Amino acid sequence: MGHTRGSVRLWVSKSMFAYAIAIMLAGMVLSVSIACGPGYQTFVMRQDPTHYRFEYPNTWVGPTVSGEVGEYTSVTLLFPDYRGDVSLFAARYKNAAGDATNARSLLDQWVAKISSDPSYELVERFSIVLNDVSAEGVAYYYPGPLVAHFSLPQGSKMYACSVSADLSDTWFSAYMSTFPSSSQAFRAEFDRLLSSIRFLPKPGVIPKPTP
Secondary structure, eight states: OHHHHHHHHHHHHHHHHHHHHHHHHHHHOSEEEEEEETTEEEEEEOOTTOOEEEEEETTSEEEEEEEETTTEEEEEEEOGGGOEEEEEEEEEOOOOTTSOOSHHHHHHHHHHHHHHOTTOEEEEEEEEEETTEEEEEEEEEEEOOOSTTOOOOTTOEEEEEEEEEEETTEEEEEEEEEOGGGHHHHHHHHHHHHHHOEEOOOOOOOOOOOO
8 A cells, every 4th residue: 555655656746747847848948940941040939929930041130039928929130230120029909999900900000100101101002921811011111210220311211011910819910121222132031031931829738647
């Protein structure tokens, strides 16, 4: 009998230890970059509210990850020589009365601002698909730059492109910004990044062991 109780206690102890290790590892592996072929890497986001992956050039700096667990995540990469950046953002919708409730209406508000502000210039509005999810996009010029790395003549503008999509109760967006002289090359890489996005299923909850 004593041997049986001792065996049960040992089994429970080992099970709880294994569970604790699994939880610790799950918390540690929230995001990672993996080489995926000549010239590119794959970034994998494993944190709520949205799990996803995408490819980006090896020459980009980053990624830098920030956020609030379960509420939003932000991933930022810099172009070489600080010539611009890319950000990917996922956040749960928290809609107050009268607020925009989806990606299209949020974009409508932004396009309205661009169209009414003479310091901005609308380039195009477009629809695309991100991993089988419909998305809305807009490209435009805006006053800039607002960074200390460069000094441009007064009245100069920056090029930006933003894409947004609805994922259940989550808003997902990708954004790029660069100098007009770099816009064609970096827009091509941004479009490639968008085409590489894959939304991933969330891993199941690890069951607690029972004695």
